[in-house]
Amino acid sequence: MVKRFGRTSFTLSIAFAAVLSAAGAAVALPQLSNGWPYAPTPQHTDRTYTLAAVGDIACEPDTTENAGNPAQLKCGSASLGGMPAEFATARQADAMHPDLVALLGDEQYEVGKLNDFEQSFEQAWGGLKMMERPSPGNHEYYAYTKHGDNEAAQNGAGYFGYFNGHDQNGTPYPQGQAGNDTSDEQGWYSYDIGNWHVISLNAECRSAAFGNDCSTTGNGVLARETQWLAQDLHADHAACTVAYWHQPTFSATTSTADAPDPAAPGAGSPEGTAAQAWWKLLYNAHASLVLNGHEHVYARFRPMDPNGHFDPKNGIPQITVGTGGEDLDTVATSGGSYTNPNLVTAQDQAFGVMNLQLKPNGYTWDYRPVQAGPGFGSTALSYHDSGSGTCRG
Template sequence: MRTLLGCISLCGLMLGCSRDEQPTPIPPGAAPTEIALAGAPVMIGAGDIAVCGTAGDESTGRIVDSVLAAESVAKIESLVFTLGDNAYPSGSSGVDNDFPRCFSPSWGTKRIMKIIHPSPGNHDYDSGNGAPYFEYFGARAGPKGKGYYSYDFAGWHVISLDSELYFEHGSPTEARAQEDWLRADLAAHHALCTVAYFHRPLFTSGTNGPTAQVQPLWRMLYDSGVDLVLNGHDHDYERFLPQTPDGVADSAKGIEQIVAGTGGGDLRPLRSPLARNSVFQIHGRFGVLKLTLGPGEYRHAFIATDGRVWDPGGRQCH
């Protein structure tokens, strides 16, 4: 990781930045805690990943694998998450199965697969109602056929949800079952810090637009004091101020949301004007989101495929 943390940029704060502008180097005296928590456990991943015959997912996969290798040498605990749309175009099965053909060569290394915790996206459900996704990831995807699960990592509680249950691949009954499960899971776990991730974002400046259907999930997460929500679906990087499920900035109880749909699928522009409370945006760059998790705090950074680091920052848990 230390070799990758070369530069940062404030350019992404403005939609109109030229893509030819280069990130500003980190000042020589910058404290390491501005970028990462030394020796802290790591979560790394992205969404919208594997496309056969393209280089984006291969580049992001190499970053993930190299970060894991470095953390392993340093004996730092790590895990990999995915934010849905793991294999394009349709998560198909059979001879043309998109997972072994497209995902395995890039993000399917032994080092990654040993500690991966995926979430499903709409493209993962386009074949066999998600059967190839669940078959490929097995127990790593949680209880078979459900698409949602939780686990504890480094003193944090981590929740992986299935936003597709609100759309054609799910049903009202399945969506309510997930909500009932989430309510019980939140009540049963009292970790100081909690992060949740799923495919479709409630807030976004991306071309797909916001997903109002996931607001019930957001409201439960907010009411339970969850700190951070991660999403994909829009093929860009975007971070929002801590806010309520209604989009009101809330520095005391608000959830910080980060979209990182930059794992390898075709990159897309942002809409103008930007969504309310959007504070950092990057488009036109593949990369991954790295989180370092401390007791009561976290740091975030976007690592682009050229090794540059964007949007380093952090926050205390509620």
């Protein structure tokens, strides 16, 4: 694979004097950077750039280190996409000749150990590494104790070790491709590409790294991230803005039994509920688009306000692309219709990557599956979703 690094421009750092909270009060903050340690490259605001976007990618490798883990969770399991699926999506992304790749979390299962990144994710997606702009998922931060497994939480150690690099002892460097890895910051950052401002956020607040605190107000790490987002958006003068993180604010897979109002924010997910505060900030800043993973489906929603109400004039569309190769979930339906009334289209039968064209004053998207999921035939590959949107900034 050819590495095409260096064709975009990035925001280096943002000095924090004050930030507006969701309620509009000024909150003093310390000096913080956005975690991007590399020099910017020339920006071309009249160009169209290709951003490949996907999450939920790499199966757990069947290594000596994982010998005690259940076989059904490892690469080679009949219930997973496995290595063939992650190689297929990597080839699909590479064929797009992307300028950058937005990774939407859960890059590596089951708990994102560094060795697992190196033995699975790296094998398929390593050729695109210098173009990858990741956000983490729950499988990089949380323990995994389901299906007979009992793996300890990594709290991002393998994720940062892989993307930021590490010393000879395996300790992740505190700055790098995945943003800052410190007690105060956990890998949120922003960058510019053409006429677009792009924001990568970390929603993994139910972890020791976040003090198990999902509050977006106060002095916790997630509150600090939310304050950073407010200031980043305040300083953003780009014509178009897109943000991405792992757990979606609005669900395509939650059943009505679990969520009496399927359009309500954060159904089945404390992280998604916390991210409603981010949605409010993005909505007020006229952001153009939100991308998520976590739900292992492709799902595109109508433009919505922060409460999940259809808002064709000022709302933000959400696109979930959790189809990177690990496994698949099921889109929730009721009476032949999508359970979430804001869901426009979805597919839960195949793996694929979304091609997002970032234009000077708008965008187009094109999602085509590349490999059928376990138990599905070639007809799963006939699905196609494409369209266009304009910027509101």
